[in-house]
Amino acid sequence: MPFKIIRQDITKLHTDAIVNTANPKPVVGRGTESRIYEVAGWDSLLKEREKYGDLEPGSAVATAAFDLPAKVVIHTVGRPWRGGSEGEEDVVRDCYRNSLKLAAKKECRSIAFPLLGTGAYGFPKTRALEIAEESFREWEDISPYDIKIILTVFDQDSYLLSEARYSRIEAYIDEHYVQETLDAEYTGPYEPTGDEVCEGAAAPVDDGEADVEMPSPISSHHLLLRGARRAFGKSKMKAEASAPMEELRFAGMTASKRDLKDVVAQAAETFQESLFRWIDERGMKDPEVYKKANLDKKLFSKIKKNKDYHPSKNTALALSIALRLNLDETKDLIGRAGYAFSPSEKFDLIIRFYIEEENYDIFEINEALYDFEQPLLGAI
Numbered sequence: 001m002p003f004k005i006i007r008q009d010i011t012k013l014h015t016d017a018i019v020n021t022a023n024p025k026p027v028v029g030r031g032t033e034s035r036i037y038e039v040a041g042w043d044s045l046l047k048e049r050e051k052y053g054d055l056e057p058g059s060a061v062a063t064a065a066f067d068l069p070a071k072v073v074i075h076t077v078g079r080p081w082r083g084g085s086e087g088e089e090d091v092v093r094d095c096y097r098n099s100l101k102l103a104a105k106k107e108c109r110s111i112a113f114p115l116l117g118t119g120a121y122g123f124p125k126t127r128a129l130e131i132a133e134e135s136f137r138e139w140e141d142i143s144p145y146d147i148k149i150i151l152t153v154f155d156q157d158s159y160l161l162s163e164a165r166y167s168r169i170e171a172y173i174d175e176h177y178v179q180e181t182l183d184a185e186y187t188g189p190y191e192p193t194g195d196e197v198c199e200g201a202a203a204p205v206d207d208g209e210a211d212v213e214m215p216s217p218i219s220s221h222h223l224l225l226r227g228a229r230r231a232f233g234k235s236k237m238k239a240e241a242s243a244p245m246e247e248l249r250f251a252g253m254t255a256s257k258r259d260l261k262d263v264v265a266q267a268a269e270t271f272q273e274s275l276f277r278w279i280d281e282r283g284m285k286d287p288e289v290y291k292k293a294n295l296d297k298k299l300f301s302k303i304k305k306n307k308d309y310h311p312s313k314n315t316a317l318a319l320s321i322a323l324r325l326n327l328d329e330t331k332d333l334i335g336r337a338g339y340a341f342s343p344s345e346k347f348d349l350i351i352r353f354y355i356e357e358e359n360y361d362i363f364e365i366n367e368a369l370y371d372f373e374q375p376l377l378g379a380i
Helices: 032-040 042-050 088-105 125-142 163-186 220-242 260-265 271-282 286-292 297-305 313-322 327-335 346-356 362-371
Strands: 003-007 017-021 060-064 072-076 110-114 148-153
Touching: 003 362, 017 032, 017 088, 032 042, 042 060, 060 088, 072 088, 088 110, 088 125, 125 148, 125 362, 163 346, 271 297, 271 327, 286 297, 286 313, 313 327, 313 346, 313 362, 327 346, 346 362
Parallel strands: 003 148, 017 072, 017 110, 110 148
Antiparallel strands: 060 072
């Protein structure tokens, strides 16, 4: 059951079903409902809706979609928010549950929901979102029927993390971006002077680059080591460009040419081989993996059938989350697909934050990614 959150007008989605937050009486309400009727064809849709008469809170019925790009419209009825003491949450859960059941009965493979109850009924958006996610998890656990779920929101405020969690993620991004970027930069184009070069290191090569001013907290010991490493690295690169392979030396070892067949024969596990080794070690079944990764069954099947399958970084990370891999294990798995974590990408840092927290709830991770305006995991 891939689940995706998007900021989009629900009437423009080409899903099998869209859900309308309906008035309990066969009349047209405000907001999303009015827009759905306008695009579908007011008279045609209302005539279909009138066949069902008054609807009970939590119930759902289906009509044709007429001029909408969807195939069917599922009408479900919530309850006005009165502080939560009148069963409002249970009604919203029933709306999601009954809409999904009806979509499955209609053999829909995709369905789009608005954030139910948050319009004219005034349901608190944060709690409404939690109930939506809980309902989708419940569906995933109890239903054998695969259906792609899309949650549409109109604005960023409809989908906000709690302030405490948002602040912690922001702090993590700031800390790791600053530290790792400094590390990357200052093991970069620094050229040592005179007494900063380690004994036995090659002399620095003048390649026209300007010296980088080092921040004062970095010790002279670190400058010494970094300068030597950079000096050796640059002279070695220039030497490689002109010297025969058999003359190269590093740490007392002789580099010699290898036959291409030998190189290919020593190839490590592919991404696919490593993935299914992990699945076996975890004792997981395939459906459990692709559901926890928020991936489509067809995509997972392609990966399984092709030893040399090359996934997107998004897919590789989603599968790492499904397998509950730690940070080193995740780096290894995505590395087999040619990817690495970057200290300058918010997407990567948010994933790292959740892995280090040992929080592998992909819905919660996607909530954070969405809130920071990053691509979501899975949902392919």
